[in-house]
Amino acid sequence: MTTFATKPATRGWQGAVLRLLGADDFLLTVTGVDKITDHYVRVYFDDGGLLAHKGVHPTMWIRLWFDNDGKPHQRAYTLVDPDPVAGTFAIEFAIHDGPASQWAEFTFVGDSISSTVMGSSFALPTPAPDGWLIAGDAASLPAINSLLEAIAVSDSPDVPVTVWMEYQHDDEYALPLRMRDDHRVEWVARGTDGTAIVDAVRADVFDATGYHGWVATEAASTRAIATLLRRDYGLGRSAVTAQAYWIAGSI
Numbered sequence: 001m002t003t004f005a006t007k008p009a010t011r012g013w014q015g016a017v018l019r020l021l022g023a024d025d026f027l028l029t030v031t032g033v034d035k036i037t038d039h040y041v042r043v044y045f046d047d048g049g050l051l052a053h054k055g056v057h058p059t060m061w062i063r064l065w066f067d068n069d070g071k072p073h074q075r076a077y078t079l080v081d082p083d084p085v086a087g088t089f090a091i092e093f094a095i096h097d098g099p100a101s102q103w104a105e106f107t108f109v110g111d112s113i114s115s116t117v118m119g120s121s122f123a124l125p126t127p128a129p130d131g132w133l134i135a136g137d138a139a140s141l142p143a144i145n146s147l148l149e150a151i152a153v154s155d156s157p158d159v160p161v162t163v164w165m166e167y168q169h170d171d172e173y174a175l176p177l178r179m180r181d182d183h184r185v186e187w188v189a190r191g192t193d194g195t196a197i198v199d200a201v202r203a204d205v206f207d208a209t210g211y212h213g214w215v216a217t218e219a220a221s222t223r224a225i226a227t228l229l230r231r232d233y234g235l236g237r238s239a240v241t242a243q244a245y246w247i248a249g250s251i
Contacts, residue, residue, distance in 0.1 A: 026050040030111045037171040051084040058150035059143040063116040068099040078142035094138040128156035130210035137166040140216035145178045166197040198224045208233040219244035
């Protein structure tokens with residue numbers, strides 16, 4: 001059995017800062033691996049007591065620690081189907097170059113990996129919005145699915161939902177997007193400069209006053225889409241939740 005866990009003492013300045021800020025560490029154990037597509041892998045975990053200690057909220061994410069040529073490397077991932085009673089959840093990896101993807105492709109049942117919990121917080125807005133405008137990609141798909149499930153069991157499950165989903169590989173159409181039949185989804189090819197999803201959001205502008213926006217794409221796209229939702233769709237600053245999930249050119 002290969003153990004990929006990075007000990008807290010070897011996490012460099014990032015780990016030191018998180019410990020000083022009161023972050024909690026948990027050792028996760030791999031219980032299963034599913035290859036959803038050639039570019040997407042789901043890994044199942046025993047949570048090592050994480051959910052019982054921290055609870056669960058929509059779009060909840062944790063940091064995983066990987067080895068990158070002897071140096072600590074951490075990335076944040078959204079929990080998929082967390083079950084506090086069973087103490088289990090899954091994490092989905094969009095496969096690309098880098099130590100996190102390499103770990104996901106070659107991990108086995110019984111392997112372990114260290115995680116840190118700090119910084120994740122989100123609750124559905126109150127009062128409930130009149131609708132939702134959501135923009136994301138394969139990296140933020142787990143968070144989008146978590147959000148859609150939270151909306152489905154909320155006090156206003158029948159509000160209109162529009163999702164712009166950016167894709168890089170054709171097989172991303174097969175990824176499990178947990179939408180109702182009356183939800184609208186527009187798949188947008190990423191292209192070479194990363195502006196296609198911004199253009200798609202701009203092309204659909206309407207008065208969405210009373211809606212809530214949720215955006216999680218590449219950093220520059222996230223900023224541009226959040227600006228469009230606030231300014232052109234009429235959502236205002238407080239009605240947009242935006243978080244860059246990755247940066248173009250980084251691993």
